[in-house]
Amino acid sequence: MTPSSLVTPASPKTIQPDWDFDGLRRAYDAISDIALGELKLDVYPSQIEVITFEQMLDAYSSIGMPLMYKHWSFGKHFARDELMYRHGLRNLAYEIVINSNPCIAYLMEENSMMMQTLVTAHAAFGHNHFFKNNNLFKQWTDANGILDYLEFAKTYIARCEDRYGEDAVERVLDAAHALMAQGVNRYPRRKTHSLRDEEQRARVRRDEQERSYNELWRSIPASARSHRSTTESERRQLLGLPEENVLYFLEKKAPLLKTWQREILRIVRHVAQYFYPQKQTKMMNEGCATFVHYHVMNRLHDTGFLDDGAMMEFLQSHTGAVFQPDFDHRGYGGINPYAMGFGMMQDIKRVCESPTDEDRAWLPEIAGSGDWVNVLKEGWANHRDESFIRQFLSPELMRKMKFFDLADDSKSDLVVKAIHNERGYQTIRTKLANQFDVVQNEPEIEVVDVDLDGDRKLILHHRVYSGILTEEKDTRMVLQHLADLWGYEVVLAEVAAQSDTVLKQHNAAPKRGVLVA
Amino acid sequence: MNIVDRRLNPRGKSLSNRRRFIRRARKELTEAVRKATGERSVTDLGGEDKVWIKADRLREPQIHHSGEHGERDHVLPGNKTFEEGDLIKRPESQSGAGRGSEGAEDGEGQDAFQFALSQEEFLDIFFDDLELPDLLRKQMKASDSFTPVRAGHSISGSVSNLNLKRTMKNSVSRRIALRRPRPAEIEAFEAELAGLAEAETPEDIARREELVVQLEDHRRRSKRIPFIDPVDVRYNRFEMVPQPVTSAVMFCLMDVSGSMTEHMKDLAKRFYKLLYLFLSRRYKNVEVIFIRHTHVAKEVDEETFFTSTETGGTVVSTAFEEMQRVVTARYPRDQWNIYAAQASDGDNFSTDNGKVSALLKKIILPMCQYFAYIEVNDEGGRELNTDLWRTYDSLVKSGSPIAMRKVSERSQIFPVFRELFARDQQPAQRAAYDT
Numbered sequence: 001m002t003p004s005s006l007v008t009p010a011s012p013k014t015i016q017p018d019w020d021f022d023g024l025r026r027a028y029d030a031i032s033d034i035a036l037g038e039l040k041l042d043v044y045p046s047q048i049e050v051i052t053f054e055q056m057l058d059a060y061s062s063i064g065m066p067l068m069y070k071h072w073s074f075g076k077h078f079a080r081d082e083l084m085y086r087h088g089l090r091n092l093a094y095e096i097v098i099n100s101n102p103c104i105a106y107l108m109e110e111n112s113m114m115m116q117t118l119v120t121a122h123a124a125f126g127h128n129h130f131f132k133n134n135n136l137f138k139q140w141t142d143a144n145g146i147l148d149y150l151e152f153a154k155t156y157i158a159r160c161e162d163r164y165g166e167d168a169v170e171r172v173l174d175a176a177h178a179l180m181a182q183g184v185n186r187y188p189r190r191k192t193h194s195l196r197d198e199e200q201r202a203r204v205r206r207d208e209q210e211r212s213y214n215e216l217w218r219s220i221p222a223s224a225r226s227h228r229s230t231t232e233s234e235r236r237q238l239l240g241l242p243e244e245n246v247l248y249f250l251e252k253k254a255p256l257l258k259t260w261q262r263e264i265l266r267i268v269r270h271v272a273q274y275f276y277p278q279k280q281t282k283m284m285n286e287g288c289a290t291f292v293h294y295h296v297m298n299r300l301h302d303t304g305f306l307d308d309g310a311m312m313e314f315l316q317s318h319t320g321a322v323f324q325p326d327f328d329h330r331g332y333g334g335i336n337p338y339a340m341g342f343g344m345m346q347d348i349k350r351v352c353e354s355p356t357d358e359d360r361a362w363l364p365e366i367a368g369s370g371d372w373v374n375v376l377k378e379g380w381a382n383h384r385d386e387s388f389i390r391q392f393l394s395p396e397l398m399r400k401m402k403f404f405d406l407a408d409d410s411k412s413d414l415v416v417k418a419i420h421n422e423r424g425y426q427t428i429r430t431k432l433a434n435q436f437d438v439v440q441n442e443p444e445i446e447v448v449d450v451d452l453d454g455d456r457k458l459i460l461h462h463r464v465y466s467g468i469l470t471e472e473k474d475t476r477m478v479l480q481h482l483a484d485l486w487g488y489e490v491v492l493a494e495v496a497a498q499s500d501t502v503l504k505q506h507n508a509a510p511k512r513g514v515l516v517a
Numbered sequence: 518m519n520i521v522d523r524r525l526n527p528r529g530k531s532l533s534n535r536r537r538f539i540r541r542a543r544k545e546l547t548e549a550v551r552k553a554t555g556e557r558s559v560t561d562l563g564g565e566d567k568v569w570i571k572a573d574r575l576r577e578p579q580i581h582h583s584g585e586h587g588e589r590d591h592v593l594p595g596n597k598t599f600e601e602g603d604l605i606k607r608p609e610s611q612s613g614a615g616r617g618s619e620g621a622e623d624g625e626g627q628d629a630f631q632f633a634l635s636q637e638e639f640l641d642i643f644f645d646d647l648e649l650p651d652l653l654r655k656q657m658k659a660s661d662s663f664t665p666v667r668a669g670h671s672i673s674g675s676v677s678n679l680n681l682k683r684t685m686k687n688s689v690s691r692r693i694a695l696r697r698p699r700p701a702e703i704e705a706f707e708a709e710l711a712g713l714a715e716a717e718t719p720e721d722i723a724r725r726e727e728l729v730v731q732l733e734d735h736r737r738r739s740k741r742i743p744f745i746d747p748v749d750v751r752y753n754r755f756e757m758v759p760q761p762v763t764s765a766v767m768f769c770l771m772d773v774s775g776s777m778t779e780h781m782k783d784l785a786k787r788f789y790k791l792l793y794l795f796l797s798r799r800y801k802n803v804e805v806i807f808i809r810h811t812h813v814a815k816e817v818d819e820e821t822f823f824t825s826t827e828t829g830g831t832v833v834s835t836a837f838e839e840m841q842r843v844v845t846a847r848y849p850r851d852q853w854n855i856y857a858a859q860a861s862d863g864d865n866f867s868t869d870n871g872k873v874s875a876l877l878k879k880i881i882l883p884m885c886q887y888f889a890y891i892e893v894n895d896e897g898g899r900e901l902n903t904d905l906w907r908t909y910d911s912l913v914k915s916g917s918p919i920a921m922r923k924v925s926e927r928s929q930i931f932p933v934f935r936e937l938f939a940r941d942q943q944p945a946q947r948a949a950y951d952t
Contacts, residue, residue, distance in 0.1 A: 021520055024520055047520075050524055075531060076538050079535065083567075166540075178579065327593035403593070403594055404596040406591045412607070413604045415602070415603075416599045419599055419601055420596065421601075423601065428592055464587075467588060470581065473578075475578075475580050
């Protein structure tokens with residue numbers, strides 16, 4: 001027993017308004033009984049870290065990671081967030097949680113004891129369970145290795161800065177960041193290596209290149225090699241085309257990059273891949289965590305751990321988080337993932353426990369099963385936002401949220417295509433699922449060919465669906481980065497998916513001396 | 518579960534990112550800072566400043582869908598009156614109904630960007646690439662200079678630091694406490710014993726035996742209890758305190774005779790302020806001495822320096838004499854970096870010019886790190902060179918390090934200042950001036 005707990009008169013049954021470490025521990029234990037006992041959650045061990053608001057801003061700006069390599073863009077985000085926070089334009093999130101093992105959850109020191117309890121239930125149990133059990137996370141992220149890998153990335157990039165100068169490294173990072181969205185594999189190809197091995201593998205790769213380097217190869221006359229011409233299919237096979245992961249392609253195939261530049265592309269690619277599941281499961285992840293904290297807090301109130309005052313405080317904070325402004329409300333900023341997620345989880349629980357006939361028709365597998373704990377856990381494990389909505393969104397919830405679907409052809413007036421009625425449920429469910437589908441909301445871009453025999457022009461295609469092209473200015477800037485990395489000309493053709501006709505073309509030529517000689 | 522208290526971790530984790538950002542936005546920030554300093558009065562300079570930066574270099578581009586083409590669906594919450602098939606007028610100037618405020622906010626945030634510079638950063642940029650001559654040398658010398666300062670007593674130390682008074686005080690109190698016999702007591706016993714050596718009476722014999730025992734006891738005690746015990750010893754303790762040798766004193770010399778107009782004084786004031794700011798960036802400790810002069814010179818406080826007007830002629834050499842007096846009295850040259858900045862309208866008694874020239878060359882310039890002279894004029898300026906200007910000019914031509922400029926408008930201050938302290942000034946360039 002610690003000395004502090006000897007002098008604290010607090011009864012172990014209730015919480016104090018202000019938090020202390022002993023209180024945190026008791027709250028954790030109380031939550032743990034409910035979360036693991038009743039909800040049967042399966043979590044990584046937790047590490048709860050108490051931080052100041054400034055440290056929270058720090059974490060914000062480095063995309064929520066406790067350690068990150070250095071880049072000016074993080075400084076920019078920090079400055080912006082700080083300014084907004086100081087001017088009271090934005091509140092900080094109450095918590096940040098990291099998909100790592102042990103699962104790290106940040107608590108801000110300004111929070112009350114009730115908030116700390118809420119955040120612990122939300123992050124250290126809700127998000128934690130989701131990270132550990134959702135298939136996407138299991139498949140694409142390595143919670144055991146991420147912190148080690150980031151440590152490696154940080155020191156590697158710092159070493160590069162020492163050796164090649166901050167400017168040189170910055171240029172590579174700028175270019176890589178611009179292509180981050182094109183730096184993920186959307187579909188599994190082969191088993192990825194554990195991130196923990198990456199540092200080892202990087203070293204072996206480098207050593208091997210140094211060992212097998214032979215000056216002789218450079219002296220072979222160019223003409224002896226240049227006459228080789230390849231057929232298109234040979235060439236595409238050789239280069240592993242088409243390739244959706246542009247960063248991967250550049251890392252492996254860009255002709256002029258140095259080893260360290262490739263390694264940096266690889267690091268950025270890994271970071272992008274690590275966060276890709278979070279993008280795809282934002283709504284579910286928050287829904288899961290919110291559902292867990294709501295259940296836990298209510299149960300803590302039942303057991304008397306939370307008194308009525310704390311419960312009121314909780315409800316105020318909770319309703320604020322799950323508030324969904326209407327589309328015509330000033331504060332509308334899209335569908336609130338907390339509201340949508342929490343709504344769906346509560347709705348599933350309702351359908352399991354007391355279904356209506358409508359629920360039986362729409363959700364026959366789960367309606368009336370009673371076992372909502374397992375239904376939810378199954379759902380959290382096997383879905384992402386898009387498929388979860390397709391599977392579980394009930395008419396009841398659509399009515400509650402008063403969803404309607406607008407068709408927009410970018411020209412004429414908007415048409416209300418479906419509303420929350422019998423005729424519209426199916427349309428809304430499908431369209432909403434599409435709206436949450438990351439793959440459909442990001443341009444689908446592939447490297448399709450390289451003119452190996454000619455001027456080495458890199459050819460990319462954007463498959464255009466429903467005539468939605470890319471935004472011109474940003475695309476031009478990204479392509480410039482791409483051309484700088486590739487070292488030769490780059491062309492992005494926007495090709496209509498149905499007809500294969502080229503709708504628009506963007507070209508970029510490398511600026512010599514920016515990234516490659 | 519594991520709870521870690523990170524609140525005391527080193528702060529400013531993102532500082533290096535911030536530094537990188539500032540470096541990236543250097544050009545834009547410098548522009549913004551220049552604009553800010555130009556617009557505002559100089560006394561404003563140095564607060565926390567917010568500047569707007571707008572730069573493609575700070576954009577983080579990503580390929581994303583454009584809101585201007587194609588067909589799409591928006592599923593929105595909060596339907597109130599719409600029925601299937603209703604037509605809604607396209608909202609104007611929005612990329613798409615569904616993206617609403619989010620899109621607009623993002624777009625704006627990307628283009629223009631408000632950034633709060635701390636005072637430090639603001640001035641750093643302001644003083645960017647400015648250096649004073651001979652500065653580095655002095656700074657190298659000045660680093661890590663320590664002075665021992667008395668700091669109480671310690672029980673260990675070197676013999677030379679023994680504090681005798683303290684030690685003896687401890688010794689006395691210990692001897693009293695342990696009742697160590699004083700030598701006088703022993704002597705008294707010894708004398709009495711000697712007197713009783715031939716004693717015959719039984720009382721005397723008894724007394725003698727008693728005395729022998731007592732004397733024995735006293736001698737034993739005085740041997741056991743040392744006069745000075747190691748526990749008594751105290752040494753003087755010294756702490757090495759880093760000494761701010763990086764101190765600078767800045768002399769502001771100004772002609773306050775009637776020929777100086779308010780406008781000229783205003784120009785001079787700005788010049789001094791900038792120099793002061795610059796020095797306070799470079800030195801831990803900067804003192805400013807204001808010396809005004811007419812035909813007599815006097816050290817005054819800042820208020821008087823800038824506000825009060827005097828009548829009288831103009832004898833510049835008096836200011837130099839006053840400065841020399843102050844330096845000799847208070848600012849030994851091995852501990853202070855001396856900077857002097859003189860502002861004048863160029864008037865001087867013609868008979869005084871020779872003395873000025875001699876004083877400058879023999880006394881003032883050798884003791885100064887840097888000597889700057891600005892000649893302030895009323896707007897429009899004068900074409901002719903003044904007496905003082907010509908005097909200094911001839912000094913410069915003969916190789917003396919004087920930086921001199923003519924200033925007639927507020928907007929000329931900043932460029933003049935930059936030029937005056939521009940980095941890598943060669944002695945020859947330093948002496949150069951424009952006419």
